[in-house]
Amino acid sequence: MRDVLRGIRAEHPQPVKRAEALQLQALEACITGLQGQATSPVAAECLRACRDQALILLGFWRAFRSDDLCQLRVEHITVQPGASLEIFLASGKTDRDHQGRTVVVPALKRLCPVTAYQAWLAASGLKQGPVFRAIDRWGHLGAEGLNANSVSRLLRMAFARNGLDGEGYSGHSLRRGFATWANRNEWGAKALMDYVGWQDVQSAMRYIDTTAPFGDWRR
Structure with missing residues (x-):
């Protein structure tokens, strides 16, 4: 069956469909809107905004897959206020030995995933x-x-509630968005692969939008 499918792809090549990368400017616009909603007196609106802030910022800054985000457990996360989150991830897609792994998410001066996570815990009482x-x-x-x-x-609803166009986004947009941001901020391939957890360069390149350095020649 694999050989048949490989033959079909060779005979009828198609471009790989990729999720749209979430750019930093769009991320900031969405989070700004959610921060306003987080002060709502309506319990459901406030909770939803706090949850979505934490989910989006954790997903972006740690380049999590959707299933990683949904498997996170409160008891597996250690908060160092103003410094970091230490997160134990259960067995994932590339964890063949099913041992899980521990990752660290740093606190940031803006769009901070640590602050967003703490706000979600405070609002939800989890x-x-x-x-x-x-x-x-x-x-x-x-x-x-x-x-x-x-x-x-x-993710799309969070953008829509703030009057923003999020129709092109999917869960993978968070992962691709971070990879694109890191690439533009001159992260080396090895550092990016280690941080995200990619096992090979080909996996990494599927998520990165590269821009050739044409400098002043670019229109």
């Missing part, structure tokens, strides 16, 4: 269990974690 959950119209939290397939919809 002490254990899944970090990211469904929220009903009355502001009640679900008992189970979000489904990975819902991350794309939540």
